[in-house]
Amino acid sequence: MNLSVKLGTLTLPNPVTVASGTFGYGVEYAQLVDLNQLGAVVVKGIRLGPVRGNPTPRTVEVTSGLINAIGLQGPGVDGFIRKYWPFLKGLQVPTIINIWGTTVEEYAEVARRFEALDGVGALELNVSCPNIKAGGAQFGTDLKLLGQVVEACRKATRLPLITKMSPNVVSIAPYAQAAEAAGSDALSIMNSFPAMAINIETRQPRLANVTGGLTGPCIKPIAVKLVWEAAKAVKIPIIGMGGIQNAADAIEFIMAGATAVAVGTANFYEPQTALQVIAGLRQFMQQRSLGDVRELIGSAHAGG
């Protein structure tokens, strides 16, 4: 049975990855999860320098979901390379590094820094974080800026580039096409939805940042639809994500057109989820005598 898929020149041993920001830098899960069984490890967003992050409260649990406004707290490129890279480069599966910046030049500079690092699997361009004032979603919701960021990173590195799309657009198709045209090798669809919650006792927003990004099972049907639409618009592979809790969820994304999937918020409450998805996908294929996962990709498009 073949489970391996390709994202540009990067081959994943299986299509099940983890969503940036839900898996730390991999090492945090090492005692609970056999990381070498994953399709890839995707690390939390890195910009050039360290980032302190937003004040607390940073997350609030809502019905079948989670709203977060972490603010991309992180160690910066140098801190990441010093603290986390020695562990990650020893893994047998690819590491995808999620990067961001507040300017086009910063994205390109971070991309250059990782181009120079041996063993990186791919870069994921975060142009869609809703929780930072400068950078993030402003790039993902402006066609021109999106093209500039991807193009600048394309010039800065030969590493496969995955653009992580914002769901906060009227139609995802032109944005997907803009990223493809600018040289992106794949798309991650998608980031979190802008959202908020209010404490009715205190009459205050529940997040210090007031608004945050909604993730978890409650967003899955919306994410499946965005993957469906993007798959019709571009030829490059898509990593589908949004509320995946089990193999059935992942297979929906694959049938909608995703070549790979990412488990996100579920990592927070059930660290084994990604491994369970892989096992469930295998079983699904076995039961239907499917020899290659690629037979499932986009298969829901056949009649429509």
Add this chain to the structure above:
Amino acid sequence: MPMVEQTVQIVSNERDTDQYFRLVVRAPAIAPRVQPGQFAHVRILPLKEALLRRPFSIFQVSDDTLSILYKAIGRGTEVLARMRPGEELSMIGPLGHGFTVPPPGGETPLLVAGGYGMAALYLLAQRSPQKGIAFVGGRRRVDILCEAEFRALGWDVRVTTEDGSHGEKGLVTQALLIELEQRALRRKLFACGPTPMLKAVGRLAADFNLPAELSLDEHMGCGIGVCLTCVVPIKAGGDWEYQRTCTEGPVFDARQVVWEAGV
């Protein structure tokens, strides 16, 4: 200090006083390795729409079982309170950086607890080579938990309640202040309870120039250091940074906590 995820079976789950419950689970991979002040992150499986695990300080351990003292106060704990022996929970533990067990002949430990904060201090009291004083406070008599267990360890237990229904009337930190005014030499404070109490203990420690370890109670997401929900401002090289209550904590040196930052 490796953590494991384990399906654990409920041995008992009974009301202690008022809204407080004692849960005992069989957790052979976790219980024997628990250090004082560590916690377990529990997935309450019947809780379908609330996704996250709930963190609980580990109260007592005995062979392959461990116990938790909790207050049925929110969606998660109310569902937990209805679970019966034989039912299962998913547990990750032991987690976090706990209290420093005092060395033999070291400072006399003074424990300060608010409400069920007492639970987080029990293993420390049990494993400390020298006995000390446990100050426990609560609003009412029903908020004073596990007093008997601490007395059974041979500790001096000083109870305060805000309404005076049990022990001295007042705040636990007032009782602590009175004690420190009499004698503050070679003593170390260990505290777990609501944030205002922890701040007050931190101030007393500074005033009397005593070491203090505080167990911070913050909203938690993943419990293993990834989601960055439970961060608190901690001094770092002339400045401060957000550190994780679940990983660098929950126990921090009181001098390192920057209470006024991060707003």
